[in-house]
Amino acid sequence: MREISPAAIRDLALDIETELAKLARLEQAIAAVQAEIAADPERASLFYENLALKLHNFYTGCEKILCLVAVELNGGVPSGADWHKRLLERMGQAREGRAAVLEAETTRQLQEFLGFRHIVRNLYGFELDTQRVAALVANYPAVWAAVRRDVQRFVQWLRSLADHLAKLE
DSSP, rough: OOOHHHHHHHHHHHHHHHHHHHHHHHHHHHHHHHHHHHHGGGGGGGGGHHHHHHHHHHHHHHHHHHHHHHHHHHOOOOOOOOTTHHHHHHSSOTTTTTTSSOOOOHHHHHHHHHHHHHHHHEEEEEGGGGHHHHHHHHHHHHHHHHHHHHHHHHHHHHHHHHHHHHOOO
């Protein structure tokens, strides 16, 4: 981990919490679309593109958190064509004096959302596999709960680190 001040660590914790709050708002938006589908199942296919975009946004929000950590604590994100995958893998490990951001199981679960985000970016909405969207939406609550738990634990670690470093100053 690169050298960083206690104030910068606290700022990082706040930035991460800001992203978590945005992901919580997204949770409400996904629930609203699911309610629309339940209310009008005959028109459910009209809502799958919307859900796909929200799942894309979910992973993008998670990745924003991972990028914040990588840039602030590890000096940057990985390079190369597979940097998204390598970033996710790295954040599931303790490295360079930094605690793991995500548990191994959470990392594994997020890999499916990362792959789906790539699909959303490269297909037309009408080409999406609605069964895959439905499966990801079904898994989303558990994955989001795991991400929130892991990231909140990491924020607590950051705050403890900042307090420890401040005492040393």
